[in-house]
Amino acid sequence: MARPTVAFLDVNDTLSDLASVEPAFVDAGLRAEDVRIWYLSVLRDGFALTVLGDAADFAELGQSQLRSMLRLADRSRDVKSADVVASGLMRSFIDAAPHLDVVPGITALAGAGLRVYTLSNGSADVARRLLGSTDAGPAITDYLAAADGGAWKPAPASYRHGLQVAGVDAPEALMVAVHPWDLEGARRVGLQTAWINRDGADYPDAFASPDHTVASFTDLGPEIDSHHS
Known part of the structure; x- marks a missing residue:
């Protein structure tokens, strides 16, 4: 991988x-x-x-x-x-607040050399409002709405829209979410997956295991570094 x-x-x-x-x-x-x-x-x-x-x-x-x-x-x-x-x-x-681990976690991802995009079933403006004025704002390459690809996640078209905008093939991309259904949709398109498991829950047996599982967003950058070092 x-x-x-x-x-x-x-x-x-x-x-x-x-x-x-x-x-x-x-x-x-x-x-x-x-x-x-x-x-x-x-x-x-x-x-x-x-x-x-x-x-x-x-x-x-x-x-x-x-x-x-x-x-x-x-x-x-x-x-x-x-x-x-x-x-x-x-x-x-x-106007919801971001989780406390989000801003430092996104900054760490960007620091690890990844281009970071949001990909939401809601409006891209909501994500922009959530992060744009925070320290994570400069780390976001773009804010994307799945609906602009013609369908909500986990439909394949939503992830393909993100890949097209980013200009990368699926194996080069990582989908990050707390929702297993979202990660399963991304996996089936060929993306790598990372599960933010803040609650210590079990991953659903109906889905293939994610490539990365971390308890906090701040753990994801180091996890990727250790996995590919």
């Missing part, structure tokens, strides 16, 4: 800390755990639309799901007021 020259980073949950959005959900009358329930529901619907050949829009799906959750939590809330609150919650998601 050759040393990668490019790293593609998943954004939502991998780079952004969903726990930082929990206070806004609680203030809106939802529960802290509803942040992850909402996020996984958006992924579910986006995956379904992708499989059916339709274009999925993360912001539209997110707004709709939040409106539904808010009205279920408060049956007296009408659609219009729920939409207003949902819009505020979407802004809080856009």
Whole structure:
């Protein structure tokens, strides 16, 4: 396995800390755990639309799901007021903070000689807002949206879009994510894979093991160096 020259980073949950959005959900009358329930529901619907050949829009799906959750939590809330609150919650998601290991981890990847791109099922602007003003900003070569390739990850077209933009073949690229499904999609296109396993979870048996597993983003650069030294 050759040393990668490019790293593609998943954004939502991998780079952004969903726990930082929990206070806004609680203030809106939802529960802290509803942040992850909402996020996984958006992924579910986006995956379904992708499989059916339709274009999925993360912001539209997110707004709709939040409106539904808010009205279920408060049956007296009408659609219009729920939409207003949902819009505020979407802004809080856009303003999520990065995990503490992300900025130094990205800097270390760039320091290890890799060109770094974000590759998200959401808007590229969300990733740009998350990282652009941090010390990791100068290390990002470009911010990419999977939808510009015609499909959400883990559809093959999403990774091929990243490879085309970066101008590299799949074996030269590394996909980095906390989501095993994302890594499995990348692996099947021929990319190398790195799993950020912050929680100490077991990797799903349904998928082939990733090439690299680290507990923190800051461990990834040294892991690559040791693997290819």
